[in-house]
Amino acid sequence: MAAITAQDINKLRQATGAGMMDCRKALTETDGDFEAAIDWLRKQGQKVAAKRSDREAKEGVIIAQTNSDNTVGFVVNISCETDFVSKNADFVAFAKNIADAAVANDVKSAEELNEVNVNGAKVSDLINDKLAAIGEKIGIAKFERIEAPYVASYIHGAYRIGVLVGLNKAAEEVGKDVAMQIAALNPLAVDPSSIAPETVERERNVIIDTMKADPKMEGKPDEMIAKIAEGKLNAFFKENTLLAQPFVKDASQTVEAYLGKDLKVTQFVRVALG
Numbered sequence: 001m002a003a004i005t006a007q008d009i010n011k012l013r014q015a016t017g018a019g020m021m022d023c024r025k026a027l028t029e030t031d032g033d034f035e036a037a038i039d040w041l042r043k044q045g046q047k048v049a050a051k052r053s054d055r056e057a058k059e060g061v062i063i064a065q066t067n068s069d070n071t072v073g074f075v076v077n078i079s080c081e082t083d084f085v086s087k088n089a090d091f092v093a094f095a096k097n098i099a100d101a102a103v104a105n106d107v108k109s110a111e112e113l114n115e116v117n118v119n120g121a122k123v124s125d126l127i128n129d130k131l132a133a134i135g136e137k138i139g140i141a142k143f144e145r146i147e148a149p150y151v152a153s154y155i156h157g158a159y160r161i162g163v164l165v166g167l168n169k170a171a172e173e174v175g176k177d178v179a180m181q182i183a184a185l186n187p188l189a190v191d192p193s194s195i196a197p198e199t200v201e202r203e204r205n206v207i208i209d210t211m212k213a214d215p216k217m218e219g220k221p222d223e224m225i226a227k228i229a230e231g232k233l234n235a236f237f238k239e240n241t242l243l244a245q246p247f248v249k250d251a252s253q254t255v256e257a258y259l260g261k262d263l264k265v266t267q268f269v270r271v272a273l274g
Contacts (some may be wrong), residue, residue, distance in 0.1 A: 002032030010111075016041055017131060017139050019124030020111045059086040060141060062271055063099035064153040064162030067106070073151035073164035074102045075271045076113070078127075079141035085134055092159060094130060098123055098140070110143035144269040154179030160273045166266040174263060180248065181255060182270050187242040190265050195241070200233070207232045242268065 004027045012023040012034065018041050030036035060079035066072060078095040085091050098113070101123060107113045114124040121129075123140075131138050148166025152175025155162050163179040181187075189195045207229045211217050217225060238244040242265060243256035250258070259265070 004028060004032055008032065008034075012037055012041075013111075013114075017128060017137065019114050019122060019128075021115065022124070058274055059083050060138075060273055061086055061092050061095035061159040062142075062155065062162040062273065063095055063159065064155050064164055064271075065099055065103060066151045066153050066164075067103055070151050070170070071149065072103075072106065072145065072147050073153050073166070073269075074099060074107075075142065075144040075153075075162040075164055075269060076102055076140065077142035077162070077271055077273070078138060080134075080138045081136040085136055085138075087158070091130075091134070094126075095159070098126075102143070102145075107143075108145060110140045113140060113143060142271050144271055146267055146269055148266045150175065152176055152179050154183060156180070156183040162271045163268065165268045168264040168266055169262070171263055174259065177247075177249060177258070178242070178255065178265060179268075181245065182242065182268055184248055185245055186270060186272075187245060188240045189242070190267065191241050191243050192237045195237075203236055204229060204233055207236075 004024060008027055009020060009023045012018070012027060013020055016023070016038060018026070022041065023037070026037035026040040027034075030040050058079070059082055060077055062075065062077045064073065064075045066074070076095065076099040078091075078098060080086050080091065097118065101107075101116045101118050102113050105113075105116050107116060114122065114127075116123050118126060127139055144164065146164050146166050148168070150167045150170040152165045152167065152172065153163070154165075154176060161183045163182045165175050165179045165182065167175055167178075188199070192200075208225060211225050211229060243254065243259075245255050247253050247255050247258045
C-alpha cells in the first residue's frame with residue numbers, strides 16, 4: 001500500500017475540485033495512482049470538476065470579515081473563470097455564505113473550511129454543485145485568518161481586494177483607514193523588521209548589481225557602492241512598509257504618525273484577485 005501524503009491529497013484536490021476527504025479516499029482506493037484517483041472521483045459523480053481541472057480561475061469574489069467581537073478576521077476568495085459569474089449577485093451571495101461558515105466555525109484553513117457543514121451539506125459538495133450549475137471551475141482559492149485584540153476588515157473594488165488589519169486595541173475608524181491604505185498601496189510588511197531577511201537580501205543584491213552595471217559607477221570602490229545601496233534600500237523600505245508610507249488621507253504624515261503612540265498594527269493580510 002502506497003503512503004498517501006497531505007501533498008498528494010492537496011494536489012488531487014487542486015486538480016479536481018473534490019473535497020479533501022474524497023481525495024484521500026480516492027488515493028487510498030487506487031493505491032496512490034493519481035490518474036486512477038481522478039477516474040475514481042469521476043465514477044463517484046464528480047465528473048464536471050475533473051473535466052474542468054485544467055481551466056484557469058482568475059476571477060472570483062473576495063470576502064473579508066470578522067467575528068462578532070472583532071478579535072478574529074477571515075478572508076475567503078471563492079474563484080471562478082469569468083467576471084460575468086463573479087459579478088452575479090447569486091455567486092456573491094454564495095461566497096458570502098461560505099465566508100459566514102468560516103466565521104461561525106472559526107476555521108483555521110481552506111481544507112478545514114471545505115469540510116464544514118452548511119445546512120446539512122459540506123462546503124466542498126456545495127462548491128461542486130455550484131460548479132455543475134454554472135459550468136465554470138470554482139473553489140476556495142485563498143484563505144487567510146488573523147487574530148488580534150482588534151481586527152478591522154475591508155473589501156475594496158466590488159469584492160476584488162480583501163484586507164484584514166490587526167491592532168493592539170479597538171479603533172474602528174483608524175482600522176478602516178489603515179485597511180484602505182493597505183488596499184491602495186499594497187505594502188510588503190508592517191515595518192522593515194517584518195520583511196523576510198531573504199527578501200531584503202535579494203533587494204540589496206539587485207540594487208548593487210544594477211549600480212555595478214551602470215557606466216557612471218565604473219571604478220567606484222565597493223565600499224562606496226555598498227553605502228549608496230543602503231540608502232536606496234532605505235528608500236525601498238519607505239515605499240514598501242506600511243508605517244513608513246505617506247498616509248493616503250494626509251500625505252504630510254506617515255501612517256506611523258497617524259497611528260500615534262498608543263495604537264500599533266500587529267499584522268495585516270491583503271488578498272487580491274489575479
